[in-house]
Amino acid sequence: MQVSRLMLVTLRDIPADAEITSHQLLVRGGFIKRVTSGIYAYMPLMWRVLKKITSIVQEELDAKGCLETLLPQLHPAEIWEQSGRWNGYTAGEGIMFHLKDRQGRELGLGPTHEEVITKIAGETLQSYKQLPVTIYQIQTKFRDEIRPRFGLMRSREFIMKDAYSFHSNEEDLKSKYLEMNEAYTNIFKRCGLTTVSVDADSGAIGGAESKEFMVTADAGEDLILISTDNNYAANQEKAVSIACKGKSLPKETSKMIETQGQSTINKLCDKQDLDPTQVVKVILFLALLEDNSYQPILISIRGDQELNEVKLTNEIAIHLKKNVIDLKTLSNEESGVNQLPFGYIGPDLNDSFLEKSNNHWNKSFLRFVDHTAATLESFACGANKINYHKIYTNWQSVGGLPKIVDIRKAVAGDTAQHNKNAKLVEKRGIEIGHIFQLGRKYSKSLNALFTNESGLQEPFWMGCYGIGISRLAQAAIEQNHDKDGIIWPLAIAPFEVVVVIANMKDQNQRALGEEIYEDLLKEKIDVLIDDREERAGVKFKDADLIGIPWKLIAGRDSAEGKIELINRQTKNSKLLPYKEARKELISEISKSR
């Protein structure tokens, strides 16, 4: 390909709306163009990158016997209602774009495809003899993100590979899960990325076990915790650990103390000479459930600890056996409950506070206590009366222990659960892959059944496996760039080498450059020739910016048949006779393909 024909427009200035390096470089290099918030056009260079990633993914999945398909993007509301996700995905902060057709039927633009594929599998796969089956597709997904940002990192329209597996038993699902784990490891390695796989929350998709593949980078939106012995890594949303030990409070007779103006843990500890670990902090939430009812929640946690809302949401769902659509902190503005003594609430806050609440509210609190607070034998807490706390109290005297759960946020510095000598350290990560053992959630709700060996019908065991293709491309830049621009890993670079003719008016340079270009084309090398009537410096800058791994310069020494070979990453340069340069380049490229 000739650069003059490439529709290449690079920018010298940093685009005003790009925050992180990878986003800036994608825009400056002319890889993407924003069309509206969170929606981008992939320009020709970008499309080549995406196609390279796509082929690696296809090769690795095909090698594991997966079947490629293409599923519809418009989904009827009915199947999402059947799986119980229509409300959660469209109401509140739901992320599904949805619309009505001319008949008034509701449709959603697919943010993910469990419903569609499960329905199809249920109709197609009748017998255990047809199982297992793994189906995948690579196509555009739509999610109306609350806040799109960072270019392709969190966009509203993006390319994703999603795979779904169907099994006749759980063991088979587990072995496929391990196989996919292996395929993913291969894929990311081949793409030239450093990734770490972490335990993850299954989120809105649901299901049992799941792992995320993270590209480690400071710009990552996720916080991941890794144990110092490297035997444990988890997303903070999921991470478990042992909290630091608190200072125990002496067991004395419980008493009420006046604490005017001490409505925060810090102020209380300051004035009363307490340590935050000696205080039980109480936070109130209001959960909106899938049946549109509201459940007030009261949680107790040790004063120095932070609450993990994801864990809390999961606990609520488990205890009530209903999906949580929205969870927010309860405030005094909520209708009917303006009597709550915020800042002074204790674990035994009476349910009578809810009497005057809105009709859709459950009239009693669902109460949880985190392990960190449950193990305290003597503590301070709010007295449920403005300007008063209790001190030296215990669980018995505040109405007994609520349900004990793990709802604290694990943080760096905590002790690992599996090894008392290992600590957790934190890193930021960009999630580019996620594998789930879904179990039978969708096959049950969508009534997708097969006939087993005994002739009985049962729902499939399912797994699902995603890779953010477009996000992966940007994450690769976040991990591979320097002050001059992108440094594409060879396997996913839009072109492997660019032949730069330093001066187009020099016939020797031109002849040599064109010759080697033709030559490399015959060798099936992805080669670009910069034939623009530009000064050499411009061409070098552009080649560096768009990150082509190898540069061949037909310049001053062309008359002697010598050409310069430069590696984008190391900047090492060699002046070699044309034949030798060609040989070395071909061998280097075949090594890292």
Add this chain to the structure above:
RNA sequence: CGGGGCGUGGCGCAGUUUGGUAGCGCGGGUGCUUUGGGAGCACUAGGUCGCAGGUUCGAAUCCUGUCGCCCCGACCA
């Protein structure tokens, strides 16, 4: 959704406080010179100042409304 900021040639910005009919850099075109790390000079094209109302003799500038974009937040009582 809450808070903050910004909309001025393709891109990055100034001009808005104090109203007088739009400017700079990059990029584009032509010519000459230059030719190994984003060249120089000259000429040139390109903008209903997001949009709609209003105030005014006169609006990029003031007022009202509206649309769009970006950032922070939407747990720690």
